[in-house]
Every structure is written in structure tokens, then in C-alpha cells.
Amino acid sequence: MGCGTSFVKYVLFFFNLLVALFGLAVIGIGVAFQLNWTPVKDKLNTTLTVAPWVFIIIGSIMFIIAFFGCCGAIRESHCMVVTYAIFLLVIIIVQVVIAVLMFVYGDTIQASLDKSIEALFKSRSSAGVDKTTDTVINNIQEQFQCCGMDSPTEYGYLSVYPPSCCTSHTFGCTAANANEGCRTVIGRLYNKWNKPIAGVSIGVACIEVVGALFALCLANSIRNMDRRSRY
Structure with a gap:
């Protein structure tokens, strides 16, 4: 079967279940800020006011990607697993780019x-x-x-x-x-957490790379099983 199809399938399923739950939590944070902190957003009338929508969009994307991963793993769908792997690789690239921007353009x-x-x-x-x-x-x-x-x-x-x-x-x-x-206080807090957040983003990206490799491995195993079943 290659790659231990059953093992990889369940690991991928539970991994994406956690990602889906985390995505819902991120959406919840964005919605809560959007509903409860309208006065703050109105007064801070800058690009920073898009923060709630950034949380909502990121959470939604995470949930959709996790959905493809969970369904693809359980149904052993080659198309869904490959789609999931592609989405995950794109997210990894975006996370790394954002982390690099936080390191390079932190002062801006x-x-x-x-x-x-x-x-x-x-x-x-x-x-x-x-x-x-x-x-x-x-x-x-x-x-x-x-x-x-x-x-x-x-x-x-x-x-x-x-x-x-x-x-x-x-x-x-x-x-x-x-x-x-x-x-002074807010600037100090920003300087304290800017690089750690960027570092965590890169760390999460590394974990997601493992998830993408599992997905590609499972997709390969599913394709091989489909070929065998035809002959």
C-alpha cells in the first residue's frame, strides 16, 4: 500500500480536525472584535481596522482547507487530498512571506x-x-x-x-x-511580540509542511490502489 495508507489517513484526519477547530476559533475572535469593538475601529480609522476581517478570512480559509483534508482522508479521494495539499502549500508560502515581512518591515x-x-x-x-x-x-x-x-x-x-x-x-x-x-507602552509590547509571532508563524508552517507531505503520500497511495483495482 505504501506509506501505511490507514495510518496516514487517520493522522491526516485528526490533524485537519484540529486545524478546523482552530479555524473556527480564529473566526470567532474576528467576529467578536467586529461586533463588540466598533467604537474602537471607528476611531482608529486606518488600515489597522481591517484586523477583524483578516481574522475572519484566515479562519475561514483554514476551515475550508481542513474540510478538504478531513473529507479527502476519510473518503480516500485522490482529488480532494491533492487539492488539500495544494491549498496547504499555498498557505505555507503566505505564512512564510508574512513572517518575513514582519521581520523586515517591523518598523513600518x-x-x-x-x-x-x-x-x-x-x-x-x-x-x-x-x-x-x-x-x-x-x-x-x-x-x-x-x-x-x-x-x-x-x-x-x-x-x-x-x-x-x-x-x-x-x-x-x-x-x-x-x-x-x-x-511608549504599546510600542514596547509590539516590539516584544512582533518577532515571536513571526517565529511562531514559521514554526506552524514547518508543521504544515509535514501535513502536506502526509497528504501527498496518501494521494500517491490512493492513486496506486485505484490503478491496482483496474487490473
């Missing part, structure tokens, strides 16, 4: 992020500022434990700052316990 991505933060905080000081802007900024300051665009002093030299500016404000938020500027 960070610059775009800085501009988004700057535009958001500057809109607070404009005449047309609304409550939504304040809510978004306060949420960002609470989640990232930061204060102001570059420093708390952007709120003026007040005796008490907004509660979102301090991690702990039991006795009031003052200059003594206010957090760092948001651009």
Missing part, C-alpha cells in the same frame, strides 16, 4: 501603529470630540495600563488624573502613580 508597521495612536489622542483635544472618543481612550488606557499619548502631563498638570490613567487608584490617580504614555 510600528510607525503605522504610532500614527493611529497619535490621531486618536489628538482627536480628544479637537473641538468635535465626543463621548465615544473618551470611552475608547479610557478603554485603551485601562487595557494597556498607560496614560496620555506620550505622557500623563498631556492632561495638564492636574492634581488628579482620570482613573484609567492609574493601575491602582484607590486613593485617587495622581502624578505619583500615573502610568507611562500609551505610545
